[in-house]
Amino acid sequence: MAGFGSILHRLPKPAARWSRLFGLGILVGVLGGLAAAGLEWALHHGTALLVGRFAHLGSPEVLRFEWGVLLLPALGGLLSGLLIRWLCPLDAKGHGTDVFIRAFHRGMGRLQLRGPLVKAVGAAGVISCGGSAGPEGPTAALGSAIGSTVGGLFHLTPRERRILLVAGCAAGVGAIFRCPLGGALFAVSVLYREPEFESEAIVPSFVSSVIAYSTFMTLWGGLGHYTYLLSGAGALGFRSMVELVPYALLGPLCGLAAILFTTSLRFVEERVVPWTRLPRWFTPAVGGLATGALACVLPQVMDGRYLFIQNAMNGFPDVGFGIGGWALLFAGVVVAKCIATACTVGSGASGGALGPSVFLGGVVGAFLGASLQAFMPETFAANPDLRRALIPVGMGGVLATTMRTPLAAMVMVMEMTGSYGLIVPLMLVCVCAYVVGGRWGLNRQQVRGIAESPAHAGDMMIHLLESWRVGDVMEPNWSPMVTPDTPLRELVAQLRPGTRPVFAVAEGQRLRGLISVTDLRRIMAEPGLAEVVIASDIMTTQLEAVLPDEDAYTALAQLARTHHDVLPVVQRGSRGRWLGMLTRERIFERVREGVARMQTLMLEEHDGLKAIESEGRLQQLVMGVAPMKKDVIQRLIVPVDAVGQSLRQSDFRRKYGAQVIAIEKPDGSIQCPPDLDAPLVTGQRLLAIVPQPDGG
Secondary structure: OOOHHHHHOOOHHHHHHHHHHHHHHHHHHHHHHHHHHHHHHHHHHHHHHHHHHOOOOOOOOOOOOOHHHHHHHHHHHHHHHHHHHHHHHOOOOOHHHHHHHHHHHHHOOOOOOOHHHHHHHHHHHHOOOOOEEEOOOHHHHHHHHHHHHHHHOOOOOHHHHHHHHHHHHHHHHHHHOOOOHHHHHHOOOEEEEEOOOOOHHHHHHHHHHHHHHHHHHOOOOOOOOOOOOOOOOOHOOOOOOOHHHHHHHHHHHHHHHHHHHHHHHHHHHHHHHHHOOOOOHHHHHHHHHHHHHHHOOOOHOOOOOOOHHHHHHHHHOOOHHHOOOOOHHHHHHHHHHHHHHHHHHHHOOEEOOOHHHHHHHHHHHHHHHHHHHHHHHHOOOOOHHHHHHHHHHHHHHHHHHOOOHHHHHHHHHHHOOEEEEHHHHHHHHHHHHHHHHHHHHOOOOOOOHHHOOOOOOOHHHHHHHOOOEEHHHEEOOOOOOOOOOHHHHHHHHHHOOOOOOOOOEOOOOEEEEEOHHHHHHHHOOHHHHHHOOOHHHHHHHHOOOEOOOOOOOHHHHHHHHHOOEEEEEEOOOOOOEEEEEHHHHHHHHHHHHHHHHHHHHHHOOOHHHHHHHHHOOOHHHHOOOOOOOEEEEEEOOHHHHHHOOOOHHOOOOHHHOEEEEEOOOOOOOOOOOOOOOOOOOOOOOOEEEEEEOOOO
């Protein structure tokens, strides 16, 4: 770790920052892949041990009553409610992706690990007991929490912590869905209602998603395998323009199914649960009981492993339904799945809605295929695989709508199923479904676009500052400069009223230290020492320096962190040769100039802004950096009530709020340090440190 840190220290800071995020993205990917593999292992064994003993979830059978089918989902919901009640009662609100989105926009990138971890464990229990929920949302939240935790351990800035938060979500989704590219695109786009991307997080998200996918597949199934969703989808393709007709029907149908899904979930969350007035830990048990009752009619609603869709792709054995009967079965499963997921997830049980969205889309595609074959059998004459192809395309349509991620949904479905030949119908269906039902997306915490996100409130100013180098903004000729052996009296003689001087203590081109007003205030409090000290006695030697090729935003953050008014600028690779000083005031002036230029361009491009400019407020709206005003040097006359009294007798510092560091006599000579016991006279002037308000 030390060797890695030393390498980063020698890199330019932008390169060091991205190298650090790249390395931490790998760490987040490994941890996210391990978390997804652990959850997959629990679901694989838990489902076989519990709900798999009472129902064949992939079969088309209906109307079969089993006590295990009725009661197991209630037991899973109860255990989930108690687990949340005992271990994370304050972190219980929100589905997996919504929790991640809220942490990004309004939580400064902070997401505690405990809540998502408990919910992931609870989701494994709920799904294994037959609850209608998915593991993908909890895995996304758990990956996000891992990214946020790693960012906290390495003391990253909120901006960098948000990037790792997104990278963690990409790791979780990319691993559990076996779609590294789709997982990364999902994580950077699900934050917004409109098709926008969190561009800064793209590279770390790609890295973490690839590493998480590789880790997951190494532990679970081997690299190169598609997800367990569908088999044989790789041979499917788009063959004729005539096929656009059924796909054009599928898009709006997926949008309507997504609306039904979202409406059902909201109705249970906002109407049914508050109406029951049951304890929060108990409502998941009631929701599970309702899910179990539905499962006694249509056990497919308990399928959290997508077996029903896979069998629909491969072709069910002839059970005497007829093609119309299959269409009715698929339609019933769509409605029942919406209600069952609303009862499970909407009642507060652990689990996500991301997986059920994919399941619903597949069943909607199967329903349309069966309906068209029943009423328009000639549609499938040229392409017998068209009915099967509608299933993965339907997955993308509903996923694009519920999550408001059309591009990510296309890529995810192709990677999950290997159906790369369906890119054309996927584009059509995902966009049509998004247009029809995107307004009813599941994630409430999404904002419309980047402009509305609190995380991007200062983007314009940040981009402006990042476009400047320190070498272009610094002051190369720093006039308040003394040598280490300069006496205090000579140093004070160089003070100018109305300034906040920072003296550079230098020998040749080597900077030895800085002397600020704070240092002067400290030494003047000890009059005995002030008689004999020189610059090297009072200078601050623990200095943080910046390099000329760093950006002004990074340097400004360093100024804020160190609470200094200036930062020395040193040359790289020449033993720290001093080049000049970077000051808050200089950055402020450059920002003022930059904003003035942007203001001119904005007024040229947008006539509507002239209404604001006419009131002189436009520049105030876009200004974001102000110079810091603290203690300044002032030349004061002797107050009337202090004439004839000494500084000690008048208690000058407490009474007037100023610390006198020298007295200018009527003949122009300077007395430094001042005599605390000599009477003050009218003709004297007091050189003093006077505090200024921050906004003054």
